[in-house]
Amino acid sequence: MSIGRAAELLRQARRAVAFTGAGFSTPSGIPDFRSDEDGLWNRFDPMEVASLSAFRTHPERFFAWIHPLAETILNAQPNQAHFAFAALEQGGHLRTVITQNIDGLHQRAGSSDVVEVHGSLQGLTCVNCFQQQPAADFVRRFVADQQIPRCPECGGILKPNAILFQEQLPRLAWEAARAAAGQADLMIVVGSSLEVMPVAGLPMRALEAGAHLIVINHSPTYIDSRADVVLDMDVAEVLPRIMELVQDS
Secondary structure: OHHHHHHHHHHHOOOEEEEEOHHHOHHHOOOOOOOOOOOHHHOOOHHHHOEHHHHHHOHHHHHHHHHHHHHHHHHOOOOHHHHHHHHHHHOOOOOEEEEOOOOOHHHHHOOOOEEEOOEEEEEEEEOOOOOEEEOHHHHHHHHHHOOOOEOOOOOOEEEEEEOOEOOOOOHHHHHHHHHHHHHOOEEEEEOOOOOOOOHHHHHHHHHHOOOEEEEEOOOOOOOHHHOOEEEOOOHHHHHHHHHHHHHHO
16 A cells, blocks of 8 residues: 555655645645645736735735735644654654745644745844844734834834745755755655745655655646655645554554
8 A cells, every 4th residue: 555655665764854835734724826726826926926026016915915824824733744744753754844835834843853945934034124033923913903014123124034936045944955855765745746946856856866755745746757655645644644654663
């Protein structure tokens, strides 16, 4: 059975790395971006609301777009898939989680080695003086009053530390992700369509280094034909089952 094979690969791995996308957090109520029915990019043009140029020229559009998403993320809780990965890390079966997600749910579930290649909503940066601010209080006020967050030092607009279209990836996170992928002997891709480059190339980097590959996703990816196991299943159901098989061995 494929679930059993996935658990076997995970038991045998010494340097397992996970790669997670928006589909990992949909069971927590956070919408993904590219699904056929509910994806955010089916309802919004990302270049008009979530690009760096859009933020610079019309920040009010960005904040109007992100408001419901910020409220959803603020109220979201880790799901069973998050807790399964945290348990696998604590049991020594998973080394690193590389995530495209900006919600911080991996850390809240207990994962400690998390690389956020697309940034996060946990911090804000002033566009004028570049002062960093922790996001929690600002996000709560923004969710409550929908006012654009302003820097307490100079009054400049505070940009969330999530990576927008046209924006470079955070250098240290990208270097850490490449290193983890290049050293992995197993990569588990979960909840990602693998369409956004350059991050989508990380599974190929792992394969080229000799790693095994497991893909868990509702839609096909470019790497499926190279995977040892491909599962079209609910991540919040299948990952706890795999975790239990690994722990019971």
